[in-house]
Amino acid sequence: MASGELTSGAYIKHHLQNLTYGKFPDGHWGFANDALEAKEMGFMAFHVDTLFFSFVLGALFLFLFAMAAKRASIEAPRGFQNFLESIIDFIDENVRGSFSGKNPMVAPLALTTFIWIVLMNTMDLVPVDWLPSLAGAMGIHFLKVVPTTDPNATFGMSIGIFLLILYYSVKEKGLGGFVGELTLHPFGKWMLPFNLFLEGVNLLAKPVSLALRLFGNMYAGEMIFILIALLPFWIQWSLSLPWAIFHILIVLLQAFIFMTLVIVYMDMAHQKEH
Amino acid sequence: MEQSILFLAGSILMGLGALGAAVGIGILGAKFIEGAARQPELIPMLRTQMFIVMGLVDAVPMIAVGISMYILFAVAG
Numbered sequence: 001m002a003s004g005e006l007t008s009g010a011y012i013k014h015h016l017q018n019l020t021y022g023k024f025p026d027g028h029w030g031f032a033n034d035a036l037e038a039k040e041m042g043f044m045a046f047h048v049d050t051l052f053f054s055f056v057l058g059a060l061f062l063f064l065f066a067m068a069a070k071r072a073s074i075e076a077p078r079g080f081q082n083f084l085e086s087i088i089d090f091i092d093e094n095v096r097g098s099f100s101g102k103n104p105m106v107a108p109l110a111l112t113t114f115i116w117i118v119l120m121n122t123m124d125l126v127p128v129d130w131l132p133s134l135a136g137a138m139g140i141h142f143l144k145v146v147p148t149t150d151p152n153a154t155f156g157m158s159i160g161i162f163l164l165i166l167y168y169s170v171k172e173k174g175l176g177g178f179v180g181e182l183t184l185h186p187f188g189k190w191m192l193p194f195n196l197f198l199e200g201v202n203l204l205a206k207p208v209s210l211a212l213r214l215f216g217n218m219y220a221g222e223m224i225f226i227l228i229a230l231l232p233f234w235i236q237w238s239l240s241l242p243w244a245i246f247h248i249l250i251v252l253l254q255a256f257i258f259m260t261l262v263i264v265y266m267d268m269a270h271q272k273e274h
Numbered sequence: 275m276e277q278s279i280l281f282l283a284g285s286i287l288m289g290l291g292a293l294g295a296a297v298g299i300g301i302l303g304a305k306f307i308e309g310a311a312r313q314p315e316l317i318p319m320l321r322t323q324m325f326i327v328m329g330l331v332d333a334v335p336m337i338a339v340g341i342s343m344y345i346l347f348a349v350a351g
Binding site: 008009013016212213217219220221224227230250254257260 | 325326328329330332333337339340341343344347348
């Protein structure tokens, strides 16, 4: 625990508060000093910690892969190169299995989402007080380490995917084909409004469920780590170790599901039969 | 009074989420074993598919657990 006089509710809320930079109601820009100020900023607010960690991890991903690609050798592949090649093979296999169209962008997209989400989720396994107390020593009072426990990050990704779905739907089927798919599909043209309602809900549910699933899982995992951190120091390992080991499964599984659903949605956007 | 309602809400949230997912994952596992016994050569493919569906089913109760923990310890506690 950070200090003795904190109640458990305040400790949890403090851990769930993002470092927010935004526009105050009186018009000037700055960092919020508590949760109430962050709430008053409303829409014009940036979660600096989420942006920082997701950019750093994205840069780390690009750096590692670029380094391995530059040093790649056919004669004597070394350990790290083999590891990355096995990841790429695994993703390639998945894309070949569930994507039937022709698009060179889908496999790199799947690789990016998978590795990036794995890296962001893995921040969950860093003990919950280390980075926030380090930041506290440097004068930053709020820090939420895991970007995927912030719905802004997961919705950002899923809305990006949604725009790609719309773009490729229109590109592959034509505007008429896409509108036709939305309006004529389950019940023929005499039930047009009903069809539009069904297909519209179906389309809009994709980004929402994609984002909320990832966010909810990571948020719940983080919540349980924070609750374990409320225990006395000498007993914490007995709960946090098993939960961390179980959480590795969730970290990889949720990244894998996100990637699989991205591939499936892109496949649906490329299918022309209707 | 309000606090006891919050505790009840949190525990009902957790319990009902777990109930639904338990039935769902139970059926999923039973069908997986059935399929594996019928065609053992398909086990790798079935296992991947099972994990995908398990992740989908598992998400709902995990989210319920997270939210109920938040209600129990941060809002009520």
